[in-house]
Amino acid sequence: QKEVEQNSGPLSVPEGAIASLNCTYSDRGSQSFFWYRQYSGKSPELIMSIYSNGDKEDGRFTAQLNKASQYVSLLIRDSQPSDSATYLCAVYAGRALTFGSGTRLQVQP
Amino acid sequence: EAQVTQNPRYLITVTGKKLTVTCSQNMNHEYMSWYRQDPGLGLRQIYYSMNVEVTDKGDVPEGYKVSRKEKRNFPLILESPSPNQTSLYFCASSLGATGSATNEKLFFGSGTQLSVL
Numbered sequence: 001q002k003e004v005e006q007n008s009g010p011l012s013v014p015e016g017a018i019a020s021l022n023c024t025y026s027d028r029g030s031q032s033f034f035w036y037r038q039y040s041g042k043s044p045e046l047i048m049s050i051y052s053n054g055d056k057e058d059g060r061f062t063a064q065l066n067k068a069s070q071y072v073s074l075l076i077r078d079s080q081p082s083d084s085a086t087y088l089c090a091v092y093a094g095r096a097l098t099f100g101s102g103t104r105l106q107v108q109p
Numbered sequence: 110e111a112q113v114t115q116n117p118r119y120l121i122t123v124t125g126k127k128l129t130v131t132c133s134q135n136m137n138h139e140y141m142s143w144y145r146q147d148p149g150l151g152l153r154q155i156y157y158s159m160n161v162e163v164t165d166k167g168d169v170p171e172g173y174k175v176s177r178k179e180k181r182n183f184p185l186i187l188e189s190p191s192p193n194q195t196s197l198y199f200c201a202s203s204l205g206a207t208g209s210a211t212n213e214k215l216f217f218g219s220g221t222q223l224s225v226l
Contacts, residue, residue, distance in 0.1 A: 008149065032213065043199055043217035044152070088151065096142075096167060097215065101151035 003027060004091050006100035014108050019076040021103050023089030026070065032092040033065055033072045038102065039085045048074060079107045111136045115200050115218035122190055123226050130185045130221050132200030138216070140203045141183040142167070143175065145196040146220075152199065158183055159206065190225040197222050 005024045013019045021035075032051050036044035050056045050063040050072065062075040072091075076083055084107045089100040113134045122128055134141065142157040144167075154167030158177040172194055174186040183202075187194060200218040 004151075034213070036215075043220055044215075045217070046214045049213050090152075096154050096157060098154075098168075099144075099152040101149055 003098045004089055004100035006087075006089050006103045008101060009104040010106045011103055012106045012108060013079050015079060015081060017079050017107075019079045019083065019105055019107070021074040021076075021087050021089075021105065023072045023074075023091075023100055024070055025072070025089075025091045025098075027091070027093040028067075028070065030067075030070075030091045030093040033063070034090040034092075034097070035061075035063060035074045036088040036090060036099075037085045038088060044088055076105075079105075081107045081109050083107050111216070113200055113202050113216050113218040115198075115221050117221060118219065119222050121224045121226065124191055125189050128187050128190060128223075130187075130198060130200075130223070132183045132185065132218060133181050134183075134202040134216070135181065136202065136204070136216065137180065138202035138204050139180070140206055141177065142201050142215075143173070143183070143185050144199045144201065145169065145194075146199060147196050155185070155198075190223075192225050195223060195225045 003026050035048040037047045038044040048063040050065045056063045060077045064073045086102040086104045088102045090097050116131045139160050143155040144152040146152050153169045156175040158164045198221045201215045203215050
């Protein structure tokens with residue numbers, strides 16, 4: 001079983017819609033959770049971090065964490081074509097950051 | 110400008126020919142790490158370093174070596190490359206151990222696309 005699981009996609013949404021990206025993790029001791037965005041041919045960049053249960057909002061992005069269900073999600077409101085990228089979920093459980101394989105998001109104009 | 114610099118950007122080599130990929134950061138970060146990225150497998154950690162002269166294995170260390178003689182540099186060495194090491198490699202650094210609330214952000218280099226024939 002993979003430690004961090006994501007649906008590879010592609011997830012296709014129309015411009016202006018809400019994109020919902022999901023991630024599950026296996027280590028119940030995980031402490032910190034991150035979302036990185038990676039444009040094609042580029043390096044990952046951090047867009048959100050979350051540490052406690054509930055929602056965390058930053059502009060058009062909302063990260064949601066449910067530790068009981070071992071589930072973390074990223075919502076992107078008012079999706080734009082420039083949001084088209086691969087989104088990597090990353091989880092820290094005390095030793096190293098473990099990445100999921102990423103979900104490719106396509107925002108259709 | 111704060112950055113992680115990797116070189117080369119592209120590298121084609123043959124099986125068994127030793128190579129080094131360099132990584133340097135100018136942010137005085139303690140933590141540095143190497144990842145490889147393969148389709149469908151995401152980013153997998155090869156080695157990491159918590160500070161000078163302190164290195165440890167990640168999830169896929171076989172066939173790789175690293176050293177941390179200076180805080181800013183963390184080269185990745187492939188002593189005898191094989192075709193299964195063809196991949197996209199990223200060096201990354203952060204102020205402290207990743208996951209700490211105050212040292213959370215990993216800064217990535219621009220990547221090295223390695224092909225081993």
